[in-house]
């Protein structure tokens with residue numbers, strides 16, 4: 145018999161199988177929606193299956209038991225095995241397949257190529273001229289060279305204009321001299337810089353004839369291509385252990401008057417002529433394109449990370465039996481508790497929402513690149529910068545929260561590395577910092593919102609882009625019972641009110657004599673609130689659009705339940721903004737709460753199937769609690785027994801220190 149949930153197998157934990165039997169939709173069809181196409185969803189399954197038949201690609205031991213050195217070695221070993229099998233496993237020209245293969249095999253703890261694919265190659269694609277393409281891109285794509293993206297310094301990350309590494313042009317030799325003038329100018333943090341990369345895109349302050357032209361990207365060789373030794377004038381190394389990503393070698397880098405040829409300034413958009421004449425780019429911030437790209441991809445990537453943690457927590461919650469409801473002779477699955485559902489189901493809805501929203505943002509990014517490359521049109525940059533700044537901040541924050549709730553939802557075992565949730569958490573919350581610290585990026589979006597409100601105030605509402613048009617719309621009372629559009633209208637009211645209030649507060653400080661920067665700082669918390677609300681509205685709208693476009697009726701129906709939960713949960717979370725001026729009534733508040741509780745009940749039978757639809761393999765999850773077959777307890781015991789501490793019954797530390805202490809106490 146064919147089941148709708150495709151994870152059902154003989155011999156699985158019965159409680160989990162029972163959950164899977166109640167699915168109202170086909171999990172393969174849901175996976176098509178999650179991954180955007182039938183082909184990618186199917187290929188993911190095929191690739192996972194093919195990987196499982198190559199024993200060398202398996203982790204040699206559970207990763208939590210490896211020390212840092214072993215993690216780096218293990219990641220590199222697997223990369224070399226992958227390299228031999230790449231063409232048989234995937235279509236190497238298909239990014240979706242490649243991304244899945246790397247996640248499956250390499251996990252999320254970092255590896256030598258992590259930044260090569262994510263930033264080095266994209267920076268070349270976005271910033272290199274045709275000649276530079278010719279010289280570097282092929283080599284990079286074939287991985288003859290391995291690169292990273294070295295921008296952040298020990299003393300500066302957020303404020304790019306103050307990067308201290310200099311690239312001084314010398315017309316007599318037609319070279320740039322890269323130099324690290326102070327300790328704070330050391331590049332610090334770049335992924336895969338410390339030990340793996342032999343090249344980097346280095347962002348440095350361009351100086352010509354004593355004049356600074358601000359940060360520019362240069363391609364720089366760091367190590368000898370044969371020996372891998374750092375070149376003379378280069379100091380490079382690993383920055384040490386981190387909260388997560390410990391299979392990766394985030395690094396430091398210093399230059400001692402290191403010379404590179406003039407052609408190494410990535411000069412698709414701006415260049416320096418032989419005589420030192422500077423040719424400006426068409427848009428001042430076009431050099432930031434590699435960052436915009438990663439920010440555009442983050443919502444989807446982070447949604448998947450949240451999906452990992454929830455797959456573990458939901459499956460485990462169906463297997464974990466504890467406490468009673470009505471029948472005192474049978475303990476229940478912890479998934480039956482309303483508090484457990486409230487902890488986990490809204491996060492499932494967010495994971496789906498972030499993935500869908502991310503796809504839409506990636507399309508906007510791809511369109512911008514097309515426009516820039518085909519006709520030099522950079523007009524979409526400001527909009528996309530504002531949007532992705534807000535999105536990366538809101539999504540990473542909520543994903544962190546959601547993963548932490550997933551951990552707590554697994555009780556004591558969630559705290560064990562056997563759950564693997566702490567690793568997922570460490571990786572995900574890195575996103576709150578990298579690609580722009582969240583507060584800093586929220587304030588970037590706020591600049592855009594304030595400007596938009598100022599346009600409306602000065603009678604130029606017709607110049608507003610579509611995403612902020614609501615800032616000029618007159619207020620109307622909303623009947624929430626009429627469906628998703630009414631929730632959007634209520635959210636628009638809240639978001640608009642906050643943007644206006646924050647802008648007016650900011651303007652008032654200036655009227656009272658504060659400088660723009662001081663007034664901005666005094667309003668900053670209110671401004672970040674406006675940015676969050678605007679971004680949550682965008683996420684809500686994209687979720688609605690995606691669900692409306694689904695054609696498979698059972699899938700659409702299950703997604704509609706998730707969407708309704710999302711709408712009610714989101715509105716409840718921000719209701720105080722509309723309650724304080726009476727725009728929302730207390731009856732409406734009760735309505736939202738009741739809708740939310742009834743959504744939890746509706747979703748309950750599909751909970752396991754909604755996370756199964758992510759189709760993460762056991763290898764990818766690396767979690768004893770989240771195993772597909774639900775056989776948690778025996779495997780937890782086996783996992784614990786494999787701890788290196790259990791190799792002997794009596795540890796040398798006991799013999800050497802503990803026993804003498806105990807013996808002394810006896811005297």
Ligand SMILES: CC/C=C\C/C=C\C/C=C\C/C=C\C/C=C\C/C=C\CCCCC(=O)SCCNC(=O)CCNC(=O)[C@H](O)C(C)(C)COP(=O)(O)OP(=O)(O)OC[C@H]1O[C@@H](n2cnc3c(N)ncnc32)[C@H](O)[C@@H]1OP(=O)(O)O
Pocket residue numbers: 252258259262263293295296301302303304305335429432433435436437438441442443445446449525526529571577578579580581584588591592
């Ligand atoms: C294919 C897969 C891709 C990605 C993977 C995605 C997700 C991963 C998900 C899961 C992870 C799983 C595994 C992880 C594996 C690997 C890890 C992956 C990636 C890690 C990479 C990390 C790399 C880095 O962190 S690189 C360093 C990043 N650094 C920053 O982001 C610095 C932040 N600061 C800034 O960007 C700028 O300083 C600033 C934007 C804050 C200000 O810029 P600037 O000083 O230049 O501007 P101002 O003068 O203040 O403003 C003038 C106006 O210019 C506007 N502006 C600024 N920037 C832009 C822009 N880019 N475009 C357009 N306009 C811009 C600004 O708003 C001002 O406008 P106004 O009109 O005057 O208001």
Ligand SMILES: Cc1cc2nc3c(=O)[nH]c(=O)nc-3n(C[C@H](O)[C@H](O)[C@H](O)COP(=O)(O)OP(=O)(O)OC[C@H]3O[C@@H](n4cnc5c(N)ncnc54)[C@H](O)[C@@H]3O)c2cc1C
Pocket residue numbers: 259293294295296299300301302303332333334335389394574577578579580581582583584587
């Ligand atoms: C896992 C990881 C991977 C990374 N990979 C790379 C990489 O590959 N390449 C690379 O170049 N870099 C990388 N980075 C560095 C990262 O991009 C920076 O750390 C990040 O941009 C934050 O900058 P910062 O460290 O200077 O933070 P800071 O700016 O020092 O932040 C400290 C505090 O100051 C606040 N703050 C700073 N400025 C303002 C402001 N104007 N207004 C209000 N508050 C402010 C922040 O909100 C924060 O609370 C990585 C970082 C991590 C954690």
